[in-house]
Amino acid sequence: MTTPTTSAASCNEQATPLPHSAGRSLGAIARANPLKLAGTFSLVALENILLVVYPLFAGFAIDAIVKGLWWQASSYALIVLLFWLIGALRRAIDTRTFTHIYAALAVPVILTQRQQQEGQSTIVARVTLAREFVDFFEKHIPILATSLISIVGAAVMLMVIEFWVGIACMGVLLLFGLLLPGFSRKNQLLHERLNDRLEHEVKLVTHAEQIRLARHYRILARIRIRVSDREALAFLAVGVSAALLFLLAITMLMAQPQVSAGHVYAVMTYLWNFVSSLDEGPGLADQLARLRDIGRRVNTTQPATATATESVI
Numbered sequence: 217m218t219t220p221t222t223s224a225a226s227c228n229e230q231a232t233p234l235p236h237s238a239g240r241s242l243g244a245i246a247r248a249n250p251l252k253l254a255g256t257f258s259l260v261a262l263e264n265i266l267l268v269v270y271p272l273f274a275g276f277a278i279d280a281i282v283k284g285l286w287w288q289a290s291s292y293a294l295i296v297l298l299f300w301l302i303g304a305l306r307r308a309i310d311t312r313t314f315t316h317i318y319a320a321l322a323v324p325v326i327l328t329q330r331q332q333q334e335g336q337s338t339i340v341a342r343v344t345l346a347r348e349f350v351d352f353f354e355k356h357i358p359i360l361a362t363s364l365i366s367i368v369g370a371a372v373m374l375m376v377i378e379f380w381v382g383i384a385c386m387g388v389l390l391l392f393g394l395l396l397p398g399f400s401r402k403n404q405l406l407h408e409r410l411n412d413r414l415e416h417e418v419k420l421v422t423h424a425e426q427i428r429l430a431r432h433y434r435i436l437a438r439i440r441i442r443v444s445d446r447e448a449l450a451f452l453a454v455g456v457s458a459a460l461l462f463l464l465a466i467t468m469l470m471a472q473p474q475v476s477a478g479h480v481y482a483v484m485t486y487l488w489n490f491v492s493s494l495d496e497g498p499g500l501a502d503q504l505a506r507l508r509d510i511g512r513r514v515n516t517t518q519p520a521t522a523t524a525t526e527s528v529i
Contacts, residue, residue: 240511253353255313256306260362264362381464385487389494411509457494
């Protein structure tokens with residue numbers, strides 16, 4: 217027979233909150249919705265596979281047009297149609313999936329913050345911040361998947377059809393990969409300052425005098441400008457790298473005695489896919505920095521005491 221002391225100790229153990237983080241919160245959402253996420257991410261993967269191969273089919277179509285082969289050239293239209301059909305289906309499913317996930321997520325976030333006796337201002341801010349976890353699945357994972365598949369796929373295809381251009385792309389990718397963790401860490405510090413202020417914004421709006429309000433919004437503006445400036449600098453670095461890669465590709469294509477129009481199109485399109493996807497890197501690193509800070513603040517799991525109470529009942 218379980219003694220009252222043992223039961224109380226057991227409840228206290230269950231009531232002790234586990235340390236929460238962005239990874240724990242994202243993992244909890246994934247475990248709670250495996251089939252929904254698998255369905256929408258399968259469509260993302262299929263959409264991106266078509267995105268990788270379409271420049272190659274476009275190159276074949278251009279060569280077929282030059283040779284007057286209508287059937288071979290027109291097959292490219294089917295690839296285009298298939299790509300847009302899958303994209304439309306994914307977008308329709310995305311909305312249904314992620315609105316329901318957020319509706320289920322908001323309640324435990326609010327109950328957990330109440331249990332921790334947070335103020336109303338903090339609870340309002342954190343339930344809004346919790347939406348970032350759902351946005352990560354809905355918006356940023358598809359962007360991340362598209363970027364990774366496009367970057368790696370474009371570089372590999374370029375190594376197949378224009379070897380040294382592909383090698384140069386891999387070198388640029390390695391360089392940015394080494395710089396990205398430091399970029400993300402500095403952005404996380406800025407987001408910590410930003411979210412510290414946002415958690416107290418309701419209280420300030422309700423009670424603070426004009427001078428404190430003006431100072432609050434000036435500081436918010438400065439932090440957001442610093443984040444934007446860092447993103448602009450990263451954008452410029454990608455642009456310089458892109459210009460050098462295109463210069464290399466043009467030089468190497470012009471050095472060849474004979475080159476088909478389809479080959480030139482495929483090389484230039486794969487290179488454009490590579491640099492445009494590389495440009496998504498700083499934004500994704502910034503979003504991950506935001507999530508790491510939000511993960512420290514927001515526990516998306518059900519309150520432990522509520523679970524313990526339900527088990528006793």
